[in-house]
Amino acid sequence: xxxxxxxxxxASAGARAGMSDRFLRACRRQPVDRTPLWIMRQAGxxxxxxxxxxxxxxxxxxxxxxxxAVEASLMPLRRFDLDAAIIFSDIFVPVAAMGAAVSFEPGPxxxxxxxxxxDVRALRVPAMAETVPFVGQAVSMLAHELGGxxxxxxxxxxxxxxxxxxVEGRSGGGFEQIQSLMFRDxxxxxELLDTLADAMADYxxxxxxxxxxxxxxFDTWAGLLGPEDYRAFALPAVxxxxxxxxxxxxxxxxxxxxxPHLIDLAAGSGADVLGVCxxxxxDQARRRLGRNVAIQGNLHPHxxxxxxxxxxxxxxxxxxxxxxxxxxxxxxxxxxxxSTPIASVEALVEVVRNxxxxxxxxxxxxxx
Amino acid sequence: xxxxxxxxxxASAGARAGMSDRFLRACRRQPVDRTPLWIMRQAGxxxxxxxxxxxxxxxxxxxxxxxxAVEASLMPLRRFDLDAAIIFSDIFVPVAAMGAAVSFEPGPxxxxxxxxxxDVRALRVPAMAETVPFVGQAVSMLAHELGGxxxxxxxxxxxxxxxxxxVEGRSGGGFEQIQSLMFRDxxxxxELLDTLADAMADYxxxxxxxxxxxxxxFDTWAGLLGPEDYRAFALPAVxxxxxxxxxxxxxxxxxxxxxPHLIDLAAGSGADVLGVCxxxxxDQARRRLGRNVAIQGNLHPHxxxxxxxxxxxxxxxxxxxxxxxxxxxxxxxxxxxxSTPIASVEALVEVVRNxxxxxxxxxxxxxx
Numbered sequence: 001x002x003x004x005x006x007x008x009x010x011a012s013a014g015a016r017a018g019m020s021d022r023f024l025r026a027c028r029r030q031p032v033d034r035t036p037l038w039i040m041r042q043a044g045x046x047x048x049x050x051x052x053x054x055x056x057x058x059x060x061x062x063x064x065x066x067x068x069a070v071e072a073s074l075m076p077l078r079r080f081d082l083d084a085a086i087i088f089s090d091i092f093v094p095v096a097a098m099g100a101a102v103s104f105e106p107g108p109x110x111x112x113x114x115x116x117x118x119d120v121r122a123l124r125v126p127a128m129a130e131t132v133p134f135v136g137q138a139v140s141m142l143a144h145e146l147g148g149x150x151x152x153x154x155x156x157x158x159x160x161x162x163x164x165x166x167v168e169g170r171s172g173g174g175f176e177q178i179q180s181l182m183f184r185d186x187x188x189x190x191e192l193l194d195t196l197a198d199a200m201a202d203y204x205x206x207x208x209x210x211x212x213x214x215x216x217x218f219d220t221w222a223g224l225l226g227p228e229d230y231r232a233f234a235l236p237a238v239x240x241x242x243x244x245x246x247x248x249x250x251x252x253x254x255x256x257x258x259x260p261h262l263i264d265l266a267a268g269s270g271a272d273v274l275g276v277c278x279x280x281x282x283d284q285a286r287r288r289l290g291r292n293v294a295i296q297g298n299l300h301p302h303x304x305x306x307x308x309x310x311x312x313x314x315x316x317x318x319x320x321x322x323x324x325x326x327x328x329x330x331x332x333x334x335x336x337x338x339s340t341p342i343a344s345v346e347a348l349v350e351v352v353r354n355x356x357x358x359x360x361x362x363x364x365x366x367x368x
Numbered sequence: 369x370x371x372x373x374x375x376x377x378x379a380s381a382g383a384r385a386g387m388s389d390r391f392l393r394a395c396r397r398q399p400v401d402r403t404p405l406w407i408m409r410q411a412g413x414x415x416x417x418x419x420x421x422x423x424x425x426x427x428x429x430x431x432x433x434x435x436x437a438v439e440a441s442l443m444p445l446r447r448f449d450l451d452a453a454i455i456f457s458d459i460f461v462p463v464a465a466m467g468a469a470v471s472f473e474p475g476p477x478x479x480x481x482x483x484x485x486x487d488v489r490a491l492r493v494p495a496m497a498e499t500v501p502f503v504g505q506a507v508s509m510l511a512h513e514l515g516g517x518x519x520x521x522x523x524x525x526x527x528x529x530x531x532x533x534x535v536e537g538r539s540g541g542g543f544e545q546i547q548s549l550m551f552r553d554x555x556x557x558x559e560l561l562d563t564l565a566d567a568m569a570d571y572x573x574x575x576x577x578x579x580x581x582x583x584x585x586f587d588t589w590a591g592l593l594g595p596e597d598y599r600a601f602a603l604p605a606v607x608x609x610x611x612x613x614x615x616x617x618x619x620x621x622x623x624x625x626x627x628p629h630l631i632d633l634a635a636g637s638g639a640d641v642l643g644v645c646x647x648x649x650x651d652q653a654r655r656r657l658g659r660n661v662a663i664q665g666n667l668h669p670h671x672x673x674x675x676x677x678x679x680x681x682x683x684x685x686x687x688x689x690x691x692x693x694x695x696x697x698x699x700x701x702x703x704x705x706x707s708t709p710i711a712s713v714e715a716l717v718e719v720v721r722n723x724x725x726x727x728x729x730x731x732x733x734x735x736x
Contacts (some may be wrong), residue, residue, distance in 0.1 A: 040702045176670065178704065183674035183682075223626075224670070226646040258591075260629035261647045271560070278594040300594070302544065306551035314551075337544065 024151055027251030027273050029294045029327035031167035034332045036083035037352045038350045040155070040255075041335030042076040043088045046342070049075050059104055063089050066138040071256070073142050073243040077150065080349045083329075084144055084153050084214070087139050087207070091218060092165075094203040097131035097193075098123045100111060113169030113177070120192045128206035131229070135203075136210035143211030150151030151214055154207030158219035159196035159237035159256070163189065166196075182229060185311055190338070193237040199242035208250055217241065217271070218255040223259035230262050235269060243272040253296055255288060257334060267293050275287060282321040294327035301332045308347035315351040374440070375451035391451040392519055395582055395619035395641050397662050397695035404451035405720045406521070407596035407713070409703030410444040411456045414710070417443050427472055427625075431457050434506040436569060441510050445518065447710070448717045449457060453514055453695075455507050455575070459525030459586060462532075462632040465499035466491045467562075469534050469591075478617055481537030481545070486561045493567045496574035503571075504578035509578030522575030526622070527585035527609065528602035531557065543551060543592060544546050550597060561605040569612035584621040585609065585639070598630050610638040621664055625702060637660050645701035650689040662695035667716070669700045672708045676715035681717040 003271040023036040045051055052074060053062070062068045072088035095124025099122055101111035114120060129136060143152045162300045165171060169190075181189050199346045222234045238254060245252075256266055266274055267289045276285045276297040285295050303314040315330070322328040332350055336345070391404040392464060417650060421430070421440060440456035455704045460470045467490060469479035482488060511520045532546040533539060535557075537611045551555050572583045590602045613620075623643025624634055624637055634642055636656045644665040653663050671682040683698070690696040698720055704713070 176673075177708075179668070179670035180673045183668070183671045183678050224645075227649060227652075229668075258626070279591075281595060284595075300547070300551070300597075302547035303547040303551045305544075310551050339544075 069138040096351035107171030140212040154212030160234035197240035298333040304344035413617040413706035475539030507578040528604035564605030565608035672712035
């Protein structure tokens with residue numbers, strides 16, 4: 001990062017002194033001065049400076065070069081008053097370290113899909129500090145650059161979602177292979193999920209030890225499953241990640257996309273925060289989940305395409321729906337779209353910054 | 369159809385005299401001797417004779433040639449003891465008649481996606497008997513061939529699902545256009561949905577007048593929507609189809625795929641039967657929907673790929689889950705997959721044929 005850019009971040013962050021733990025407090029369902037905001041894929045193609053960076057380096061080069069990953073991670077924070085930074089990386093970075101030959105075309109593509117027990121057993125649970133040291137370096141550098149002003153979020157893919165790609169060999173196409181495997185050879189699928197869970201636990205631990213103050217587990221394809229199969233495969237795999245992760249724990253966000261039928265079960269994953277997409281209104285999510293878990297979401301990413309006015313109106317609806325209880329992190333219901341206008345993101349930031357919350361309890365108004 | 373084939377169907381159907389209204393009775397939540405069964409996409413690529421037919425004719429030729437459409441529709445009934453025939457066609461047949469230039473590559477592809485109000489207004493609600501006479505002829509021929517032994521199901525796409533394709537221009541890819549349109553220009557989307565609803569009502573009426581004894585409305589993409597947007601767009605469009613369809617009514621099945629969060633709302637569509645995919649266990653569906661609607665589903669299509677034994681076990685679970693109350697039609701939770709073994713379908717047929725239902729009430733055992 002250039003000195004100018006560094007000063008820029010330092011200056012804009014300095015102007016917001018004291019905001020650092022708003023996101024972490026909300027993860028723990030503690031009162032906050034205002035709802036924290038971050039955006040899935042906030043370092044992405046909707047940013048012209050990110051597109052310019054991608055002209056200089058491939059996606060994988062960004063992931064594997066700490067300076068570039070940090071540069072990308074900081075881009076959205078230079079523009080917008082966001083409450084967390086997420087490390088720029090990809091859920092397949094640690095999977096490649098497990099011995100799977102992954103390329104991006106642009107979705108993850110496996111040279112040899114995992115189809116047999118031997119394929120499963122060929123995957124290893126690697127020492128992350130040795131196989132993907134650059135991830136730890138990037139997290140550590142990012143935390144250092146931010147100087148505690150906002151926390152760094154680490155992340156990984158959930159075992160079922162990673163398995164879906166590994167077994168299919170590519171993204172898209174209905175994931176026929178993993179859904180067949182579930183019926184044909186459930187024991188093999190469990191073995192694959194166990195291996196992935198162990199590796200992901202170690203990968204999250206590596207990021208936490210490097211400076212991540214929260215982590216998110218992305219379960220993009222869990223919604224394919226009915227409740228019984230979710231309970232049999234995807235859910236225990238997430239639990240295994242958290243069990244092996246152990247202590248000390250940072251807040252864990254678990255986000256199963258397009259899984260409105262699974263959120264009650266997902267609340268038993270052990271995660272502190274459940275990501276919710278727009279299919280479940282937040283007031284309904286609150287009713288279904290009770291107070292034992294915080295929620296993150298769920299502005300429709302397409303609302304932002306319609307410009308600042310629609311973004312503002314819909315964001316206010318989300319905040320209303322979440323209600324005044326502590327434990328809500330504003331985010332989109334899925335990653336921000338490449339065609340999103342910058343002005344819409346600015347409007348979103350303004351909404352949380354300007355909205356005076358209606359404190360439910362006295363301590364909701366305390367400075368944090 | 370050849371005479372030999374005709375005799376074959378007549379003979380095998382003759383052996384099952386008296387089964388004709390099992391499916392229709394279940395649609396109306398009346399007691400039946402056993403659960404009726406049909407299979408979405410039952411005339412499809414998993415059948416070798418269908419693949420052979422497709423070597424002689426393109427997909428669109430099959431749709432547009434009554435003799436061939438009837439031939440395809442009858443194929444599954446020659447092999448399996450199914451309780452309904454569905455006319456071989458495609459949801460885009462009537463959309464092409466509205467003036468949209470659709471091709472199949474193999475998903476529906478629009479030469480000119482619908483992007484402006486003028487595009488919407490260029491779509492017409494055509495006289496179906498003049499623009500797609502071959503559909504009526506095929507339904508009529510199929511009903512004649514079956515001689516009332518099992519009913520013919522007609523079908524159409526739901527307005528929202530058709531709009532998703534029309535606006536996007538192609539299938540797949542996340543349907544960014546329709547979801548953006550919903551926020552950018554809801555009035556234009558409503559106008560498009562209204563036009564589609566009117567055309568689909570006329571199209572269903574045309575099929576009913578030609579001999580269809582039940583119809584299914586496929587809402588494959590409704591599950592993209594959150595409840596509020598579903599209530600604002602997709603649901604009123606389905607209601608408009610049913611309002612315009614009017615009387616005399618045959619049973620209407622409404623199937624929204626991957627929409628576990630919408631079934632309570634979908635129960636207010638006015639349909640007699642709700643199709644349910646595997647994401648909602650049928651006992652839960654029964655609890656949520658009450659007794660005012662029958663349910664159809666929901667065996668996981670991938671279970672059949674694992675062979676007859678798994679198919680049998682899973683089908684029994686579905687029947688158990690549906691319970692003894694009248695008003696269940698066994699089907700898959702989505703179309704049968706091309707790689708499905710014939711033996712799995714045979715096992716599925718055996719399960720319903722051999723299972724002695726536990727009659728809840730005396731009349732459940734009456735002959736039908």
